[in-house]
Amino acid sequence: MKKYAIIYLSALLSVMSFSCAQSQQKKITSPKGYDLTKPTKYKMPDDLLEISGITFHQGKPDVFYAIQDEEGKLFFGNLGDTRVEHTKFGKHGDYEDLAICNNTVFVLKSNGKIYTFPLGEIKDQELTHVQELANILPAGEYESMYADEAAKKLYVLCKNCETEKTTKSSTGYIFNILPNSTVQAAGNFKIEVKQITDLIKDNKIKFRPSAMAHNPVTKEWYIVSAVNNLLVVADASFKVKAAYSLEHKTFLQPEGLAFDSKGNMYISNEGDEFSRGSVLKFNYSGAK
Incomplete structure (x- = not known):
């Protein structure tokens, strides 16, 4: 009996040790002031199954603006609503991110083209004052963009560019936003892998960023990479x-990132055949 008791105890300890190791492996850490395990989840309507970018105007979360990566449409509405409005700004294409500076909307296409149009005209079914800004970025694939409204600057981060090895760095480009809603090159930056x-x-790893935003409270840059499952x-x-x-069970495919003026963080996720697109809100509780 003593022999069997020892064997049983040994087996029990092994199971407990394995369970403890598994628990440690699954422990999720979060940036200061956030809990990545406790989001408020907003399901998106069918039109935004493939939501690829999200932003707010002047950090006000009462209305969100979003795009999806197949149709040239800007969607806007209230988080939690079952329906949202939209306006058409372009043809079908791979649109990846958007930003708003003052009263101009900027939309980034994966090939590096940027489309601009007046925010005040989005109630129209189809926009007429759309500008296409081409040949302002090196050849490559782009998914991340952010507009600094105070400084009137636009930041674009490369996902996969021909001029660099993504195992080494990801290059970003800075532009001054001009009064006519075009942009002027103003330097660059790098994320060192x-x-x-x-x-x-x-x-x-090959770092492949899919969204970026500036935290207005901590003054830090937040960058999401869906491919690498990283923030x-x-x-x-x-x-x-x-x-x-x-x-992955929380972040199905994180493609968009935004903050409101209080520092609350929002990450949009594309859906699939089983799940709807979503926006996850992470309340900011202050740096601890």
């Missing part, structure tokens, strides 16, 4: 400070 790999202990936080100079794993 080694700074990320040092944090996550994986030196083989990266960088300082004002784009030096990487932290990286957080995103659980």
